[in-house]
Amino acid sequence: xxxxxxxxxxxxKDLSEDALGFGGAEVRTARDLLVRPRLVLQAWMxxxxxxxxxxxKPLKLYLGLNAILMLALFLRGGFGYLxxxxxxxxxxxxxEQAGKSQDAFLADADNWMSLVLVPxxxxxxALAAMPFLRLWDxxxxxxxxxxxxAFAYLNAWTVPLLPLSWFAYGTGPxxxxxxxxIIILGFVAFMRMGRGRWYRGFFPGLGKAAILFAxxxxxxxxxxxxxxxxxxxxxxxx
Numbered sequence: 139x140x141x142x143x144x145x146x147x148x149x150x151k152d153l154s155e156d157a158l159g160f161g162g163a164e165v166r167t168a169r170d171l172l173v174r175p176r177l178v179l180q181a182w183m184x185x186x187x188x189x190x191x192x193x194x195k196p197l198k199l200y201l202g203l204n205a206i207l208m209l210a211l212f213l214r215g216g217f218g219y220l221x222x223x224x225x226x227x228x229x230x231x232x233x234e235q236a237g238k239s240q241d242a243f244l245a246d247a248d249n250w251m252s253l254v255l256v257p258x259x260x261x262x263x264a265l266a267a268m269p270f271l272r273l274w275d276x277x278x279x280x281x282x283x284x285x286x287x288a289f290a291y292l293n294a295w296t297v298p299l300l301p302l303s304w305f306a307y308g309t310g311p312x313x314x315x316x317x318x319x320i321i322i323l324g325f326v327a328f329m330r331m332g333r334g335r336w337y338r339g340f341f342p343g344l345g346k347a348a349i350l351f352a353x354x355x356x357x358x359x360x361x362x363x364x365x366x367x368x369x370x371x372x373x374x375x376x
Contacts, residue, residue, distance in 0.1 A: 164202050167193040168297045175294045175331040182290050183283060183335075196289035203296045204256045210303040216248040217255075219308045220366055221373075236374045247369035254368050259361035264288040266357035270350055274336040291350075294327040324351050 170178050170193070181189030188195060194202075211217070221229070221244055229240070236243050267288040272279050279287060299306075299320050306316035328336070328347040337343035 161194075163188075163192075163194040164199055167199055167293075168203075171294050171297045175327065176333060176335075178294075179287070179290050179331050179335065182286055183277070183279070187286060196286050196293055199293050200260060200289050200296065201256065203293065203300070204260065206300060207296075207303050208252065208256065211307050212252065214304065214307045216244075217251040217365075217369060218244040218248055220251075220362075221247055221369060223309070232370060232374065238373075243373040247373035250372035251365050251369040255361075255365050258364055259358060260292075262357040262361045263292055263354055266353040267291055267350060270346070270353070271336060274332075274346060276335065291327065291331060294331045295324045298327070299323050321351065324354075 167178065167189075178189065178193060181193060182196060193199075224232075233240055233243055238246075264285055265288075268281075268284045271287040271291065272284040275287065277283075302316045302319055305312050306320060307313065325344070325347045328350060329340075329343050332343065332346075337346050
């Protein structure tokens with residue numbers, strides 16, 4: 139490898155790490171979450187938040203994955219599709235109060251929704267998952283390792299859905315199919331990562347995966363309601 143190639147690779151690595159929070163450790167962790175998620179969880183639970191120095195910290199990785207998802211959302215046009223789904227009479231009333239065009243209103247709302255989405259939704263997801271993963275784990279995890287386990291699961295779910303993220307935003311049959319696929323990936327991630335730790339036996343594991351998904355889904359609904367409300371207030375106030 140020439141010095142020029144080494145320099146270019148390092149520059150690309152630095153750009154990736156600065157823009158998306160993704161460096162060598164994050165890439166290695168994402169790869170192993172696809173190939174051997176149960177062993178990654180074991181390393182995080184037994185050897186600490188870096189898995190003995192092999193992996194990225196679960197929270198840092200999750201934020202990096204969300205940066206990629208937010209980039210896809212931005213390139214797809216942002217959160218406008220959420221507000222465009224409001225009843226026409228409500229939207230007309232909001233535009234009248236804001237005294238601006240729909241495009242201007244959606245742009246102002248989208249800026250704030252993009253800013254607060256991850257800080258609001260990510261903790262809610264972890265808070266929804268953590269009590270169950272603590273309860274189902276044979277070890278006494280405590281709060282810190284409980285949150286680590288929650289973000290471990292969220293990472294194992296998020297990594298394989300990244301290729302779908304471009305098609306999942308918006309409305310229509312393609313987005314609906316992607317939504318179903320994402321739910322299935324959540325079940326698969328739980329079954330692959332938690333075998334022997336969170337469940338024993340296929341059907342008990344499937345039942346626990348359903349319970350976990352239900353509470354995460356409810357947390358997501360609460361979070362998106364808050365994010366949408368903030369977007370509406372921003373559209374009115376900006």
